[in-house]
Amino acid sequence: MKDKTPQESMAMGTHIVLPDDTNTLGNLMGGRLMYWMDVMAAVAAHRHCGRVVVTASVNNISFNQPIQLGDFVTLEAKVTRAFGSSMEVFIDVWVEDHKSGDKMKCNEAIFTFVAVDQIGNTIEVPGLIPETELEKQRYGGALRRKQLSLILAGRMKAKDATELKAIFEDLS
Numbered sequence: 001m002k003d004k005t006p007q008e009s010m011a012m013g014t015h016i017v018l019p020d021d022t023n024t025l026g027n028l029m030g031g032r033l034m035y036w037m038d039v040m041a042a043v044a045a046h047r048h049c050g051r052v053v054v055t056a057s058v059n060n061i062s063f064n065q066p067i068q069l070g071d072f073v074t075l076e077a078k079v080t081r082a083f084g085s086s087m088e089v090f091i092d093v094w095v096e097d098h099k100s101g102d103k104m105k106c107n108e109a110i111f112t113f114v115a116v117d118q119i120g121n122t123i124e125v126p127g128l129i130p131e132t133e134l135e136k137q138r139y140g141g142a143l144r145r146k147q148l149s150l151i152l153a154g155r156m157k158a159k160d161a162t163e164l165k166a167i168f169e170d171l172s
Helices: 030-049 133-152 162-171
Strands: 011-016 052-063 072-083 086-096 103-116
Touching (some): 011 030, 030 072, 030 086, 052 086, 052 133
Antiparallel strands (some): 072 086
C-alpha cells in the first residue's frame, strides 16, 4: 500500500447560502454547515484510501464568525494523518463576499473517519506524507489530538500518552 500526500485527498466544494439554510437572524445554521463539512471530509477520506469510510468522531468544530444569507462558502478538506484504519481530516471553511470577491477563513473542523470493508470491518489505510509546513504542523498535532481523545474516552491511560507528556514536560 503506497503512502499518499494530503494534496491527493483534497476535496473542495462551494455552496451559496440560501434562505432555507439560515436561521431567523439570516445566518447559516450550524447544522447545515456541519452536514457540508461531513460530506466534504468523507470525500477527502475516501480519496485517501479508496474505500468506504464512516464518520467515527467530530473532534472539533469552530464557529468563529457567522456566515450570512447570500454568502459563498467554500470548504476545503484534506487528510492530515492516518492511523491504521482511521484518518484525521481537517476542514477549512472560507466565506467569499459575493460583491468584492474577498475570501476570509471563518470556520474549521477536525473529523475522524474509519475505512471499512463491504461487511463493516475496519481495514488498513495508506500512510500520509505531509509536504508543506502547515501539513507538517497538522500531522504532528494529530497524534496529540488522538491521544487526548483516547484518554477522554477511557481507552488510554494518561501516563501512556507520550506526545501529551512531552508538551507538559516542555512547560516545566
